[in-house]
Amino acid sequence: MASPSPANPSTTKPPSPYPDPLIIPPLQDHKQTFIILHGRGSNAIDFAPPLLDTSVSESQTFRSSFPHAQFVFPTASKRRAQIYHRSIINQWFDNGSLQTPNERTYLQIEGLRETSTYIHSLLKSAIAQVGVENVVLRGLSQGCAAALIALLTWDGEEPIAAGFGMCGWLPFRKQMEEIVIASESSDPNGGGDDVFEIQGEAVGNDDGPTQAVAFLKEELEMAAEGLSMPVQRVPLLLGHGVEDEKVPVELGREAVSCLKRLGVNTEWHEYDGLGHWYSVAMLSDLVNSLRVMTSWEHTQDQ
Template identity: 55%
Template structure:
């Protein structure tokens, strides 16, 4: 694990009460939707709920049985804003150089994922995992994807990411590709090494599964999260990204998709020509279709 100089005491982070929209009719689903850095739920939620998707329909009208939970990130210092305080799910370095100073992300990601996991557990208890969706925009997308990979509860219906990225994707990919090439960073020479007797690491038929598990285990260990299991294989992911995104390059979205593919996640990505760092009516239409399928709702979106 990388040495981490804490930029913020994770235990001191305070998450405001989420903004909650009750279902229009009987509660059957719950959507947990995360804003981006510098925003808050009361700014982000109403706009998303009000936008009409291509072909018609808003989130509220398309999913009338859904409760919408918009959490607000805790306030902490942002290194890229000269350590000014802002609402952010985690601290990080400039995305143009995202592989540098990755230790900045650890404390905030750990605390935010733990908070999101608690929301997931609560809603899964109410409506069942098959009816819960996790969704995020920008840094909220990055947090949602990390929360998925570190989740060890029951499977849930789907994860949606808009114009975001996957923290530590370069390190996760490195582990997978090193293992695929036969240069296993976890292996040791010597027949008597106890690590080589791990049943998950024996047998060519298990090698691909082992590689994926090792990569995700690295992420969990890096964040000091003691979660186990492979629930992330059972949760489909949709990523939407504008080709002209000036804040989070579409290349970061592509790398997130590639990394999730490598660890065995069922992920699809759609790029939107000419779109900047936001969502669009077309993106919402595609997300609605994806969620209808994931939630096993029959009605088609036109």
């Protein structure tokens, strides 16, 4: 008797670990798209409304400042969090204590790989709708960290309009910065045939930023061939509360230092008296920065 035929794998697709994103339609014609990532333990439903409704001026909320923008709020998948005794929560990736961010970095790998791939798919979808110059990626806290890694590993042909991060940090910052520094000290003129070692591994003579991002993609088990580094042409604004009790402001400063070494055009703002959240001043700075970075229509037509 013949054995039953197995299901055709091409017709079966495992469910996505990421819920469908919350999509807030534009107030007017759809011309731009924001993709905004929440922090660890949150979700799109809880995160989106207060952010969009925050006033950034006497007459404008954050949402109404961009009447032609669609806002896409994805929700992180459920993962076990080591720092919360392996409780299952929404998080973009797992990690150890941020008091020692350079330890147990292996915890981050699977989540950062899966989340980066997912964010890249959202970027591609948005680009297909409104064009690459009209797409912004933004995140808060762990969502900021995930957004930064997604930008560094993004291999699109053109850069997106801008990236914004709030109260975040940069995973694998120390390793990437060491690679760039070693490259600079090995060959200050940017040429030559030197091969040196980073943490026991041979590194060739490509420029330091390319080496660093290649390391990141290899660490995350993502294809690293033919890096074009579009992230170097993405204007980036990072903001952080000086009184942040969850992600120390020093981690934000270190992220900026590393990103600048990687050739990323990064603007940095610190906010006195602000803890681990955004503020009216932070969102106002974001709105004003986009006015400089783009030719978008930012307020409702009269």
